[in-house]
Amino acid sequence: MKIAGMKSTTNRITRRRFLGAAAAAAAAPLIIPDRVLGLAGQVAPSNRITIGCIGLGGMGNGNLDSFLGQNDTMVLAVCDVDSNHLRGAAEKVNRHNRNNDCKAYKDFRELVARDDIDAISLATPDHWHAIPAVAALKSGKDVYGEKPLAHSIREQQAIVDACRKYGRVWQTGSWQRSVSNFREAVELVLNGYIGRITHVEVGLPTGGPGGSEQFTDPPEGFDYDFWVGPAPWAPYSKDRTHWNWRWQLDYGGGQLLDWIGHHCDIAHWGMGADYTGPVEVEATGEFPKEGLWNAPIHYTVTCKYANGVIYTIADSGSGKVRSGTKWIGTDGWVWVDRGGFDASNKAWLREGNAPKKINLLRSPGHHRNFLDCVKSRRTTLTPAEVAHRSATPGHLGMIAMQLGRKIRWNPDTEEIINDPVASSMLGRAMREPWQLG
Numbered sequence: 001m002k003i004a005g006m007k008s009t010t011n012r013i014t015r016r017r018f019l020g021a022a023a024a025a026a027a028a029p030l031i032i033p034d035r036v037l038g039l040a041g042q043v044a045p046s047n048r049i050t051i052g053c054i055g056l057g058g059m060g061n062g063n064l065d066s067f068l069g070q071n072d073t074m075v076l077a078v079c080d081v082d083s084n085h086l087r088g089a090a091e092k093v094n095r096h097n098r099n100n101d102c103k104a105y106k107d108f109r110e111l112v113a114r115d116d117i118d119a120i121s122l123a124t125p126d127h128w129h130a131i132p133a134v135a136a137l138k139s140g141k142d143v144y145g146e147k148p149l150a151h152s153i154r155e156q157q158a159i160v161d162a163c164r165k166y167g168r169v170w171q172t173g174s175w176q177r178s179v180s181n182f183r184e185a186v187e188l189v190l191n192g193y194i195g196r197i198t199h200v201e202v203g204l205p206t207g208g209p210g211g212s213e214q215f216t217d218p219p220e221g222f223d224y225d226f227w228v229g230p231a232p233w234a235p236y237s238k239d240r241t242h243w244n245w246r247w248q249l250d251y252g253g254g255q256l257l258d259w260i261g262h263h264c265d266i267a268h269w270g271m272g273a274d275y276t277g278p279v280e281v282e283a284t285g286e287f288p289k290e291g292l293w294n295a296p297i298h299y300t301v302t303c304k305y306a307n308g309v310i311y312t313i314a315d316s317g318s319g320k321v322r323s324g325t326k327w328i329g330t331d332g333w334v335w336v337d338r339g340g341f342d343a344s345n346k347a348w349l350r351e352g353n354a355p356k357k358i359n360l361l362r363s364p365g366h367h368r369n370f371l372d373c374v375k376s377r378r379t380t381l382t383p384a385e386v387a388h389r390s391a392t393p394g395h396l397g398m399i400a401m402q403l404g405r406k407i408r409w410n411p412d413t414e415e416i417i418n419d420p421v422a423s424s425m426l427g428r429a430m431r432e433p434w435q436l437g
Helices: 012-026 057-066 083-097 108-112 130-138 151-168 181-189 226-227 244-245 254-271 365-374 384-403 421-423
Strands: 048-054 073-079 104-105 118-122 143-144 170-172 195-206 280-286 300-303 308-317 324-331 332-337 338-344 407-411
Touching: 048 057, 048 151, 057 073, 057 083, 057 118, 057 170, 057 365, 073 083, 073 108, 104 108, 104 226, 108 118, 108 130, 118 365, 130 151, 130 407, 151 384, 170 365, 170 384, 181 254, 181 324, 181 338, 195 254, 226 365, 244 254, 254 300, 254 324, 254 332, 254 384, 280 384, 300 384, 300 421, 308 384, 324 338, 384 407, 384 421
Parallel strands: 048 073, 048 118, 073 104, 118 143, 143 170, 195 308
Antiparallel strands: 195 324, 280 300, 280 407, 300 308, 324 332, 332 338
């Protein structure tokens, strides 16, 4: 899908703002309020990062709040196919900005085509990640995008390629990298306290059956056809869209792919596998027998890496693994979750008892890290390729689970070896007129 009038605008932020500020200065009064000059904790409008938000449901609304809370950003536009989401977000932005200037769009292409927006916050269902992401990158915009990176490996590769081609900054919403206990756990592993890693265990939430198959007309103000977008057409159900899209394979990947950008991202961080992947993947799963939702309830994915590490991802309800991330080595183990941090040697947990040569970035906050990198053009904590690599075992696991056989993977060429059927599942056909390009 090509969008007319888009061009790379890598250098437009400074030039555009300088000219705008100069023109404003010529006509400005001699007495200027502190907030305009960037004093009293404020940032001058000419130095703010302008943002457009696409997708304003659960995480999208939360990300909007985070960007509104930064004093060097200005949200100019919002976009959603649901009028209720859209109206509420626009009103929130206007209240915050104390004006009525926030533009509301139902079609992301109109927002992306604006040349006065520097960055995009993208929080759509998984099947809608790649198309707007690539369009935004192509238009010269930096992106804060929700996890997983995309709905398939091929779509993820397209985002990674676009980031490289257009020189854009990308931050994935794998915010656990910006939380201290996760960083400290990873530092222990990277500094060799557990010796050579032999096994990694990741526990994710257990899925469930459900979803009403009573089909109705979509509610007024909800553009359901646009919401379905590139996915196969299916009749509307109240349990198909919004939060529940996650549990349907045409739009998401169940708990496995919904959480892979969290605990599995942390696992790869500690493994030093941010830019590589497994060489073998096999998986088993239990799928719902009734209802609309068809993502696996129980699942186990076992991966082997070239260095011999065995990496197991399973739902914690199976009893096979503990919730969170656990690295097991020749000299001990480290485990971390949102509610805890533990190790085989309790002395490692006490400050000053485990000196480190490898010290990771002390994040100022995940959204703040993104904004800082928009300004500096440095790499974020979770750039596109890192998110792509950490989600790859989950995508391959889903393929292996559905086919019922082991997959051999080349992490260098990013291709499945000697299995044409499995290889065909690395991407998904898109419903007309949508295409990635």
